[in-house]
Structure formats: structure tokens, C-alpha cells
Amino acid sequence: LASQNESINAVVIGASGGIGTALVSALSKRPNAGRIYAASRNPHEDARQNVIPVQLDLENESTIECAANQAAEDGPLHLVIVSTGILHDSTVHPEITPEKSWSALNADQLMRVFAINTIGPSLAAKHFLPLLDRDRRSVFAALSARVGSISDNRLGGWYGYRASKSALNMIIRTLAIELSRRNRNAICIGLHPGTVDSKLSAPFQSNVADDKLFAPAFAATRLLEVVDQVTPEQSGRLLAWNGLEIPA
Numbered sequence: 072l073a074s075q076n077e078s079i080n081a082v083v084i085g086a087s088g089g090i091g092t093a094l095v096s097a098l099s100k101r102p103n104a105g106r107i108y109a110a111s112r113n114p115h116e117d118a119r120q121n122v123i124p125v126q127l128d129l130e131n132e133s134t135i136e137c138a139a140n141q142a143a144e145d146g147p148l149h150l151v152i153v154s155t156g157i158l159h160d161s162t163v164h165p166e167i168t169p170e171k172s173w174s175a176l177n178a179d180q181l182m183r184v185f186a187i188n189t190i191g192p193s194l195a196a197k198h199f200l201p202l203l204d205r206d207r208r209s210v211f212a213a214l215s216a217r218v219g220s221i222s223d224n225r226l227g228g229w230y231g232y233r234a235s236k237s238a239l240n241m242i243i244r245t246l247a248i249e250l251s252r253r254n255r256n257a258i259c260i261g262l263h264p265g266t267v268d269s270k271l272s273a274p275f276q277s278n279v280a281d282d283k284l285f286a287p288a289f290a291a292t293r294l295l296e297v298v299d300q301v302t303p304e305q306s307g308r309l310l311a312w313n314g315l316e317i318p319a
């Protein structure tokens with residue numbers, strides 16, 4: 072996408088998050104940046120000319136549909152990145168912490184994690200995939216996580232987060248199959264950003280070596296490089312920040 076001469080229109084869902092903020096910033100500075108729609112629950116005015124704040128709550132489908140309609144007004148989209156997610160929610164839901172044991176499994180907690188991490192991005196795909204350009208290369212990417220890999224799970228724990236990301240990975244794979252039949256220029260992938268310094272990772276950073284904790288701007292740059300280079304054969308896969316595929 073970076074090498075396309077024509078301008079690219081992009082949407083970042085979760086534009087208020089650590090990684091989402093950095094993605095909007097990196098995209099808005101690209102020479103071929105068209106309109107960058109920055110979607111979040113509580114959008115603020117933005118001084119950047121090409122950044123358009125949009126309201127969107129993943130738990131309210133009509134706001135997803137409205138945001139998609141707004142983004143469609145300026146023609147087809149070339150990049151949609153869903154950068155939302157929860158692992159813990161100490162301010163609004165102090166009861167949501169990653170489960171260390173099966174004894175901590177709780178229906179309300181599991182449903183909330185699935186609502187944000189799996190169902191929300193699925194509904195975003197429902198409304199945004201039809202807006203991808205049919206004549207030029209375009210990418211829909213959702214931030215997932217390595218811990219959603221079933222074959223890579225050796226440590227256990229974090230039941231809800233892991234399972235919600237595994238389910239998201241399956242949704243992405245299934246979307247990619249349908250997308251290949253509907254729009255041969257479009258690609259759908261999951262992305263693992265590495266461990267990134269953000270609100271989401273803050274309580275879990277103590278065991279992470281300094282050189283393994285990425286700044287959001289670094290993660291955004293690497294994720295956009297992956298998006299720029301991803302091939303149609305890789306559609307449906309989960310790719311890490313360094314471009315390597317993570318097995319399901």
C-alpha cells in the first residue's frame with residue numbers, strides 16, 4: 072500500500088488505544104495518505120487535515136454501520152485495521168482480570184471478553200469488508216495475539232483472552248475464504264504486534280525484558296510494513312510484527 076501512487080483511504084478502529092493512536096499517526100504522515108478515519112468510542116476533534124474522527128462502539132452494531140457509511144462517502148477503502156481489544160478492564164470492570172486458574176472462570180467475564188475481542192471485530196468485518204476497493208489492492212487486518220495460537224499454548228492461563236483470540240483467528244480465516252470469492256484484490260489477516268507498551272499490557276510488563284517491550288510507534292511501523300508486503304496467498308493467516316506466520 073505504501074508504494075501505491077494513488078492515495079489510500081484508511082480506517083483505524085480503536086484509534087484511542089496505544090497501538091491505534093500510533094497507527095493513525097503513522098498513516099496520516101504517509102505521502103499517499105488520503106482520508107484516515109479514526110474510529111473510537113469517544114472521538115475528539117483532530118487538528119490533522121486528513122484525520123477524520125468517527126464514533127464507533129463495538130458493542131453497538133448500529134454505530135459500526137454508521138461509521139462504515141461515513142467512511143464510504145469518499146470512495147472505496149484500501150486499509151481497515153481493527154486495533155481494539157481487552158485483556159483486563161480495571162477502570163470500568165475491575166472484576167475482569169486474566170484468569171490464572173479454571174476456578175476463576177466466570178460467565179459474565181468470558182462473555183465480555185468475547186464481545187470485545189471476537190464479536191466486535193466480526194461485526195466490523197461485516198460492515199467494512201464490502202467497502203474495500205475492488206480495483207486496487209486492499210487489506211482488512213484485525214489485531215489478534217500470539218497467545219491465541221492453540222499449538223503455541225504451553226504456559227496456560229488467560230483462558231478468556233486466549234480463547235477469544237483463537238476464535239478471532241478462525242473468524243479471520245473464514246472471512247478470508249469468502250473475501251477471495253467476492254473481491255480478488257482484497258486480503259484479510261490477523262496481526263500480532265509483539266508486547267507493546269500500552270494500557271492493555273501495563274499490569275503485565277514486569278517480566279518483559281526492556282528490548283522485548285515495543286513502543287507503540289515502533290509496533291505501528293512494523294505492522295504497517297507487514298500490511299504493505301502481505302500477499303494474497305497469506306490471506307486468512309495470523310502474521311507477527313516481523314512478518315512471520317504464527318501457526319493456528
Ligand SMILES: NC(=O)c1ccc[n+]([C@@H]2O[C@H](COP(=O)([O-])OP(=O)(O)OC[C@H]3O[C@@H](n4cnc5c(N)ncnc54)[C@H](OP(=O)(O)O)[C@@H]3O)[C@@H](O)[C@H]2O)c1
Pocket residue numbers: 085086087088089090091111112113127128129130154155156157187214215216217263264265266267268269270271272
Ligand atoms: N499491547 C500488547 O502488548 C498487545 C500484545 C498482543 C496483542 N495486542 C492486541 O493489540 C490490540 C490493541 O491493543 P493496545 O495495546 O493498543 O491496547 P489499548 O491501548 O488498551 O487499546 C485498546 C483499544 O480498544 C478499544 N475498545 C475497547 N472496547 C471497545 C469498544 N466496545 N468499542 C470500541 N473500542 C473499544 C479502546 O477504546 P477506549 O479508549 O474507548 O477504551 C482502545 O482504543 C488488541 O487487540 C490487543 O489484544 C496487544
